[in-house]
Amino acid sequence: MILSGRLSAKLAVLCMALSAVAAVTVVTAPSAHAADPVAINIVDVAGNLQLTQKAFEAFKAKYPQLVSNITFTNAPAPQLPGKIKAMQAAGRSDIDLVLTGTDALAAGIEQKLWMKLLPDQAAAFPGVLDKYAPGPRKMQDVAQGYGIEVTYMPAGPLIEYNPAKVTDPPKTPEQLLAWCKAHPDKLIYARPANSGPGRTFLMGLPYVLGDKNPQDPINGWDKTWAFLKQLNDCIPYYPGGTSAVMKELGEGSRDMTVTVTGWDINPRALGLVPAEYKVQAFDNMTWVNDAHYMVIPNGVPKEKLDVLYKMMNFMLEPAQQAMTFDDGYFYPGPAVKGVTIESAPTKSQDVIKKYGRPEYAQLLADRPHVVPLNAAAMVAAFQKWDREIGAQKSK
CATH class of the missing domain: 3.40.190.10 (Periplasmic binding protein-like II)
Structure with missing residues (x-):
């Protein structure tokens, strides 16, 4: 009886110890195993990388814990929808983000290739619609919720x-x-x-x-x-x-x-x-008017979506938007409010000053959009x- 009592006491102590270890394990496990950074594949069918590639690279540099690598690829707009449709039919997800004008945007909407972002994922893009200047705001509606506008051109x-x-x-x-x-x-x-x-x-x-x-x-x-x-x-x-x-x-x-x-x-x-x-x-x-959009093909895995949402929001910050003046390729470029040529890199300011058209300001003001x-x-x-x-x- 005495041996049995001592054994029971020891077992009780052992169980308590194991419970304490389990409790510690439950509390500490998530923070000890953070998600691995992901590789992102971006395909551009609009020439948009000329305006935005440096900003995407800035995101990778700022968040190495989120992005291990970004691959940039250019492709013709008419060929992309067919490629994505075949990829999705095969259950593959080789393209994570597409930069497109209204051409492939429209084709992809018609063929149901793009993920619906707004209002479905509105929580991931807080206040996004309020960020746009008036002209770009109307162009954002053209996306029908399937894309996030990143650059704008009248x-x-x-x-x-x-x-x-x-x-x-x-x-x-x-x-x-x-x-x-x-x-x-x-x-x-x-x-x-x-x-x-x-x-x-x-x-x-x-x-x-x-x-x-x-x-x-x-x-x-x-x-x-x-x-x-x-x-x-x-x-x-x-x-x-x-x-x-x-x-x-x-x-x-x-x-x-x-x-x-x-x-x-x-x-x-x-x-x-x-x-x-x-x-x-x-x-x-x-x-x-015209615009470029960031769109996500259907089928991109969840662990990449969270990173993509953060990246897309990053691209709408004033510092990244100022880069889109570039060398006048998509003049003026910025889609969000309050980003003026004075905030652009010096090289961009010099290009616009030398090669811009003084008559554009009057035409833009006088003619309907x-x-x-x-x-x-x-x-x-x-x-x-x-x-x-x-x-x-x-x-």
């Missing part, structure tokens, strides 16, 4: 030309058509589905021509489609992207193209297009252009 459409070859630049679509017919093969523009200037021209024409519904490319653009078919007769071909257009313009094989503010400033700053080339707006133009087509209408417009215009001369 785009165009504008005409860019060689003043040594074009002494009387066109101020109306009718004058543009007449000039093109008189100078065949000297006007060129890129396929709208993969070109900011191309799609801005496409979406801006219904306003200039007075079509019955500029937001309905199928039933409301009779004048626009008729005009583009006439213009087609004097255009040699449609390059697959804007860079090829600017190369031909700069080399002198073409004398005129359509452009937007950023594609006017940046190629001249880089020396691809002569600095003395000029721009002309249509007399009754309406600005069709609209958002682009919604996703379904934009996809329809691209398909109709590809089928009825581009298919005739694509190369």
Whole structure:
């Protein structure tokens, strides 16, 4: 009986000790095993990395405990949706974040490729909608909650030309058509589905021509489609992207193209297009604004999502937004309130001072602004252009 009592006492002490160890283990385990940093794969189909790559790298440098590596890849916008759709069908998640313009944004929304961020994940983006300046705020609505706007440009459409070859630049679509017919093969523009200037021209024409519904490319653009078919007769071909257009313009094989503010400033700053080339707006133009967005493909794992949300918020901080003035590529660039050229890097300030257009400020103030087509209408417009215009001369 005495032995039994002593054994029971020892067992009781042992159980208490084990319980204490277990309690300590439960309390200390989570903090002792923090989540490993993740590798992030970013694909850019808008040229946005020119504006934002340094900021993404700054996030990695600031949070090494969250991000082990960031891979940056560029891809053509029209090819990305098909690639992501195949990836998702195979149950793979190779792309974590996409930087896109309204083109692949729209295609991805139509094909249900993107994760719905707002309002579904609103807690991860506190006060995000209040951060945007008025113009960018309207562009954020274009994303329909599937993307977070990171850069902004009141785009165009504008005409860019060689003043040594074009002494009387066109101020109306009718004058543009007449000039093109008189100078065949000297006007060129890129396929709208993969070109900011191309799609801005496409979406801006219904306003200039007075079509019955500029937001309905199928039933409301009779004048626009008729005009583009006439213009087609004097255009040699449609390059697959804007860079090829600017190369031909700069080399002198073409004398005129359509452009937007950023594609006017940046190629001249880089020396691809002569600095003395000029721009002309249509007399009754309406600005069709543009933006770049951060979107997340469906299927990205949870441990990466938390890091991506933090990264996306970081990209909207004033210091990172100031970097987006860059060399004028997406002029002006910043989407959030209160970020002025004075806060940009010195190099950016010098570029804008030298290659910016004094007339832009007045044009931006005087002419109305609209958002682009919604996703379904934009996809329809691209398909109709590809089928009825581009298919005739694509190369």
